[in-house]
Each structure stands twice: as C-alpha cells, then as structure tokens.
Amino acid sequence: MLIFTARRIAYTIPIMLGVSLVCFALVHISPGDPLVSILPPDASVELQEQLMAIYGFDRSYPEQFFRWLGRALQGDLGNSIATGRPVTSEVMNAVGNTLILAVTATIIGFTLGGLFGFVAGFFRDSWIDKLASTLAVVGVSVPHYWLGMVLVIIFSVELGWFPATGAGPGGSSQWAWDWEHMSHLVLPAVTMSVIPMGIVARTVRALVADILQQEFVTGLRAKGLLDRGVLAHVIKNAAPTALAVMGLQLGYLLGGSILIETVFSWPGTGFLLGQAIFQRDLPLLQGTILVLAMFFVILNLVVDVVQSALDPRLQRG
Amino acid sequence: MTQPLVEVSDLTVTFQGTPPVHAVNGVSFTLAQGEVLGILGESGSGKSVTLKTLLRLLPERRTRIGGKVAVEGRDVLALEGRALADHRGGVVSMIFQDPGLALDPVYTIGRQIAETVIRHEGVSRSTAMARALEMLELVRIPSAKRRLSNYPHEMSGGMRQRAMIALALACKPKLLLADEPTTALDATVQIQILLLLRELQREMGMGVIFVTHDIGVAVEVSDKLAVMYAGSFVETGSVAEIIRDARHPYSQGLLAANLVGAEPGALLKAIPGAPPALHAPPVGCAFAPRCELAGPRCGADPLPLWQARGDRWARCVAAAEAAVPSHAEP
C-alpha cells in the first residue's frame, strides 16, 4: 500500500510539469495584447514598452515560462493586472470559497443521489426506482443557471428565505460557519448539488443492480444471510466505484462552476476566472487555471489511493 | 425405514417470461442420511435449477415451483423469512462451480466463513474466527492462519474451492449440494478436491447431492446416480447398476462415449443432436428426436415406467427389453 502510494505520487510529478506548461502556453497562444485592458487607448509606445518590461512580457517565451514557474513554486503567481493585488491571495480566497460550495454541494448530492440510487437498484422496476430514475434524468439535463434563477425567484424573491447573491458579510475572504454566512450558501449549493445527485444516483443504481446479479450474492443467500447482511456486502462492493465517481464529481464542481458562481455572485474560482477572462487579466487567469489544474491532478491521486485502499483487487498494479 | 433426509416428489420449476422455460419437469427422488446422489446430465438439463430449489435460491417473482420438497421432513417450499435463512447454510449448504465468482471479492476468506458461523450460531467474532481457522485446517489449506486474511483473488482455484467447502461445512449441514465443484479446476486438483469431499462426507456423515456432467467424477463420489434429461430424471440406480446395465438410451449414449477408462476429467461426448428448448413441458419422451429406437409408442404420455426397485427405474418404453450393450464389460 505504501509503495503503491509512493509510486502513484512519483507519477504525478511529470504530469504536473506538463500541466503547468500547458497552462502557460494556453494563455499566451490566445490572441490580443495582454495590457490592453489597463492601457489608455492613446498610450505612448514608451509607456507600453515600460509596462511590458515590468510584467516581463518582453522576454522570450521559454524565459517567461521558467521565471513564472520558478516563482510559482515559491507561491508567487505575480500581481493581478486589474487590481494590482497578489494573484496568490486572490486565488486562495476564491479556492476556499469554491471548496466550501463544491464540498457542500457534493455532500448533498452524494447523500441524496447515493440513497436514491441504492434504493432504486435494490428495488429495481418498483415505483421508487422509476421516481429516482426520473429525478436523475432531470438532474442531469436541467440547465443549472436556469434552475439557479428559478430557485432565486422562489426562495429569495417570493419567500425571502435565503439571500440571492454573495457570500455574506466580509465578501470573499471572511467566511464563517454561522447562519449569516451559511444562508448565502444554501441556494448555490442546492443548485449545484443537482449535478452530482443525478450522476451518482444513476451510477449507484447501475452498480447495485449489477452487484445483485453477481453469483456471490446467491452465495450470500445460500449461506443464510438476512437482507441486512447482504446489504452490507453490496455496500462494500459498491463503495469504491461510488467514491471514485463522487471524487470526480467533486473535481468537476471545483473547476466547472463559472455559470452557477456567476448567477449567485459567489466569489469562488469560477467567478474569478470569469472576471479574469473578461478583463484579459493574464497573471490572474494563468494563476487561476494553474491552481485548478493542480487540484485535478491531486484529486485524481487521492481518488486512486483511497479507491485502492478500499478495493483489495486494485492494489496489485 | 426411518425418515429420509431429502424427499422430492414431482418437482416442477417454470420460469415465467416470453417464452417461459420449463426447466424441471416432474423430478422425484429420496436421499437417505449420509448418502451421496450424483446427478448426471448435459448442460441445460436442469441440474442447477433442481439444486437451487432445495435452497430456494431461484428468483421468487419469476419462478413457479410445483410439487413437494422436504428436508428432514420440513417443507422447504413453505419456508419464509428467518426460517428460510436458518435452513440455508444451517441445514443445507451449497458449493458452487466457480468459487472465484461465488465468494465476495472484497471480504477476506476468514470473515466470510466467520460471518456464516455468527449468523447461524450467534457466537462472538473471535469464536467464529477460531471456527474459520479450524475449517481451513479441516480442508487442509496450508498455512491456514495466514490464509484467513486472504482475499479470494489471492488464492489459486483449488485453494478457493477448498475455502468454499470450508465455508459450506462451517455450520455442519445435514445436506451438502455440490454444483459441478470441480469443473473449473485442473485434472490433478479435481481429484484432490473429490477425495477431500468424499472423506469429509464420510467423516461428517452428511448427505450429498453432487451435480456434474463428468461421468468419471460422478462414479468417483456417488452411491447412486440419476441421469437427467430435459428437466426430468430418465433413469436412476446404484452406480454399479447404471454402469453395467443402463436401460435408457440416453444413459447408454452417455456411457458409450466414456465408460472405457472412466476416470475423472473425461467429459461426456456429445450425443448427436441438441436437447429441446423447454418452452413447453415435453409430451411423451423428450429424448425421442435424438433416439435411434424412437417409435410411435414413445409419444405416450405419461410414458410407461420400467422399475426394478424403489430407486432403480428408467422411463423408456424400451427399457424392459434393453439389451445390455456391448460396452458393459471391458
């Protein structure tokens, strides 16, 4: 297990290097002048060159890359062009907020989705199965920004139960687990949880149905186990795959929440990414993408290790 | 005579569906305490379904079961809930063809055995584990203590089957059902497992129903044999009677291909033609389309029964005059 973990960690180093190169290249390949958003339209050539030098845009690409990488390794991602604040702290604040949102949404989605899927798989073709399957399809196919707006109209505008936007007092950096802040979390988290709920429900249903078809379940019944005994075996067999799906969903939510974060003005990475793109804020964009990409790499690592800890058959590889 | 261990009479099993499958059509037999019955037949003849009925392992909703099945005088078809679960694994247990599929891949062997013991005897975890160890030693798994914490995939096929046997015998069942337990194994391992089963059966004095399509295996382990075709027993008798004096053309066909040098590992040579689709219960003799002796009287329903003793009979119109074929003595 230890060797497996160590080897798996070693594998991620070249992956991370490659990822950072891609991040850098992507941003620099895109057309347009990076300084256009802060330069006045009638700026002199000298001023322009001076700024280019300050931000390092006048050097060769390999040089820029290694300088950027070297500083990034020390936790310095440069300063935002738009605000002048350090990119690292902006991104870390946003990461924290996205993490709060994504984890909450995943927990809601995984709990409900897992439950629905399990019941549906266990009582296949019953009304409860049909209900759960319908919910799952709706969950996967409904547009989330639309769902978000509907929830805002109902629970915020009409009923006034929850605030519609923002992350509560103190903006992006002052999160606390009290009701003042958490009430801001409810609507975006519920909206977001619909995605993993649908996918987890479908996966778990198929998984449970498949496990129940396997011969060892007949074996369990043949040795006299009662329903709850069989249930324990089914859960243990389904857990590795279900957790892997949950992990990937969490990863997906960590990166893919631009629409929902924008609808609710939730100050997370998606929101930040949107801002960086619209303002052509190169250092901010680069830094945000890099951090998100690293998240995915680490997440995959964690999922692999946890999964192999749960499923003894995977450890041999 | 004392009460038989197993009493099956006129058992029918139908799987509903379009089309339905009449998998078992009127099977009757009895098995005494400590006796071994071998059921011999081609793939699809209903051997596994017959065994599963004794444990009520068939899908409840789609299966119609008729007739009578009693173990130790208890009506198996009427068991429900906890009583059924007590019956399974406690009174009757089963070993499967492929232990790689029949054991839970994510539970250790020790835990899977202990779990059964806890379920049936309500003992503590450590007592149950001690029993598991005892059972692994009984089936002669080397370094049994270490094997307790193995997962099924960490064992060889033969070792897994030993573990499966240990699991099945952990609660001292009165009846062991063995569904082709050696088919998936190498020839040499097969013999070891058969000898082990035979030895444990004698030691524990349990009844065994052993299903196989390998005639050599059936001869090796059984006291009496039943030949099954299209969901029915077509002939039963002692091992010697079936081998020397098979009366049903189907039994004769099975033997003709294999008797010379009947040893474990020799598979049945296919008899020309294929078994019928069981979408309707057969009328008359189900073997007629493949039988050289088939004639107009073979369509009679019910077919006349040739019977020498209680469990020495054949269901074939030609059984009475069946000449002993030339293969009888080497």
Ligand SMILES: Nc1ncnc2c1ncn2[C@@H]1O[C@H](COP(=O)(O)OP(=O)(O)OP(=O)(O)O)[C@@H](O)[C@H]1O
């Ligand atoms: N759960 C089920 N639903 C529908 N049909 C079934 C089911 N189980 C078995 N059958 C059918 O019943 C018939 C008898 O099957 P069975 O498994 O008893 O054969 P078998 O004699 O054990 O053959 P084999 O040597 O291949 O194991 C087959 O036609 C099979 O397709």
Ligand code: SF4
């Ligand atoms: S009853 Fe007729 S068809 Fe059937 S086995 Fe006997 S001789 Fe052949």
Ligand SMILES: [Mg+2]
């Ligand atoms: Mg079978």
